[in-house]
Amino acid sequence: MSPTAKKSANPLPMKERIKVPRQLMPEQAAEERAHNFSEVNLGYSPELAQQEALRCLECAKPTCTDSCPVGVKVKEFVERIVIGDFLGAAAKIREDNVLPAVTGRVCPQEDHCEGKCLLSKKVKPLGIGYLERFVADYEKRMGTHVVPNVPPTGKKVAVVGSGPSGLTVAGDLIQKGHKVRVFEALHELGGVLVYGIPEFRLPKQIIREQLDYMREMGVEFETDVVVGRTVTIDDLMGEEGYDAVYIGTGAGLPQFMNIPGEHFNGVYSANEFLTRINLMKAYKFPTYDEPMLDLHGKDVAVIGGGNTALDAIRSALRLGARKAYVIYRRSDAEMPARAEEVHHARQEGIDFQMLTAPVEFLSDGKGWLTAARCVRMELGEPDASGRRRPVPMQGSEFDLPLAVAVIAIGTSANPIVQSTTPGLGTNKRGYIQASEETQRTTRKGVFAGGDIVTGSATVILAMGAGRRAAKSIHEYLTTGEW
């Protein structure tokens, strides 16, 4: 019966497994959570996790693992959940993923493991993300993760940026015995996980625990260092004596639409809006000093359809917004946001204005935003991205009254490292050139990955780049060959 040769620990016959329904994720009620920053998803109980794990078909050729950017051995960790060996399951994930509590929460599983799950051809896919989160949280509660003890190699690696890709590199390389120091520009570690993703989706405590674990393993961290300004890549490779450098500085400058009125008070970039809330805790003003505009009873819109857009507008709702709109120029099908977030946002009452784009911001004449002039769109022929191009509809203009508009249409390359590192090749959009296979840049000993190479992408893709980089940095440090 079983497609695997080895006897399965799963007591259910194949045809029974498909009959087990996907176990629902317990969550905070929508009307309640729309007013707080506590996590939306509450996590599986051990019983729910074991029940869900029973659904795994244990494919001989696991497409879930193949489609995972870091190659988590899904079948093997899920089997350990079936037999109740939750710590064993966590250890199995950690072989490939240093941040399971993070990816279990924010990874777009529908684009990777769950999207490729064989079950999804007939029924709902295995809840791989939920299971990953469960074992990571279980391990944390038990407080028993293993700190590997490896002999030092005497090699030093500098990691620039403490976001998901930098942390992955650091976690992988410390386990190979290299000395690793991570430099962070902000005062807090975690990069986008800290300044970008809100508490209700990824509690900061989870990042702190992951960082503590990395410190236990021996990773050193230094905040308040803007590489390119405070110290250069050449300084790190020269007088500071690093044998290799990994650049994972992340997404860069927020893009604006270049429409009239973007400088009005009340128009934010998503990065600024989220940084004020997540990093600076502006919503706790005046306990915290950083201010933000009071959103109580105000109408707020975000422009864009990605995860950042949804994070921003759902934050606005939690901060008391009266109306909270998503303005997106394409249709539902093209929205890049994670499916679960769109679902949660709709439950919470976010008003999706699809096939709509602002053409101008209007003000009260004193520089304060009062409305967005919008136009309705229809979908035309596919564009360069393969998605159907939105085309404005004649005479469809209307004004949407707004006190705050948040622009979440992506980012462009941050030039600081590139402009201060001679010989570091960039592409025509200003991102760092790096091999897709090895993450090597045009400078010997310098590697790069994540958003600073690809442009805005996801946490897991940045981690995937980090994994590849760690592997090739280790090779380089071992062989000395470039």
Add this chain to the structure above:
Amino acid sequence: MAGGHVFKIIHAEFLAPGVKRFVIEAPRIARKQRPGQFVILRIYEEGERIPVTIENSDPERGTVNIVVQSAGKTTQLLNSLNTGDHILDVVGPLGKPSEIANYGTVVVVGGGVGTAMAYPTAAALKRAGNRVISIVGARNKELVILESEMRAVSDALMITTDDGSYADKGFVTDKLRQLIENGTRIDLVVAVGPIVMMKAIAEMTRKENIHTVVSLNPIMIDGTGMCGGCRVLIDGKSEFACVDGPEFDAHKVDFAVLVQRNSMYRDAEQRSLAEYQRCRTEAATRELEHAGAALPAGRQGEQR
């Protein structure tokens, strides 16, 4: 806090009422600082991040001098710190350095505390072989800062006070106008100070076709280009003061937008300041009550 090491204040002194200079241990920043750059700091865990002027640095000693003018809560709190205290986070040097070259004759204008930002640029321009004419302006005598420092790096130094309590009564623009009217050849004007001053200078030099650079001070958070909060309108396009600036061609700057955007949090800033001052007054009252009548009357004002 940068990975265990702290930013210690090794010297602090008032240069003028409400204007304090701190010498801070920050070896990495001291090694890299160039004229025109600034730092962002955060005093304590709940604190905001604010951009602050670098007046000078000493790479050998590993120290950076910053100059802070009391305005809102954070700057008042900062100016209550003293030698031996620590600042939680200091990051920098941020922004592009001033473009230093031998332009010929350069007029460097410092308005109020802006003089601290103009000083290192004036010094570098002088070292680069320029004839440096400096104009320093302040509201009154007490608020004139860095006079001897500016004099040391200038071929000529002119000082104005709004009320005439020191040197010449008037504004920095009066001096610049005189220079222009006297037919002084001016190849570059660098102006750092209040927005109204920089705007007035820009308008004056635009007519004369004199290249003019101003250093802008918008609201800023990260200072690395990530948040876009510091965007300024330059020649009709959004640019970020932290990565594209802080210095810009004065003739392309939309000063009205800068004024408007800097007013965005005025209500919150006032509320923050009022609560801070109320707390300080209460603390001082408690202290007085504890100390009984033994304390001399002027105690509360002693901070300055």
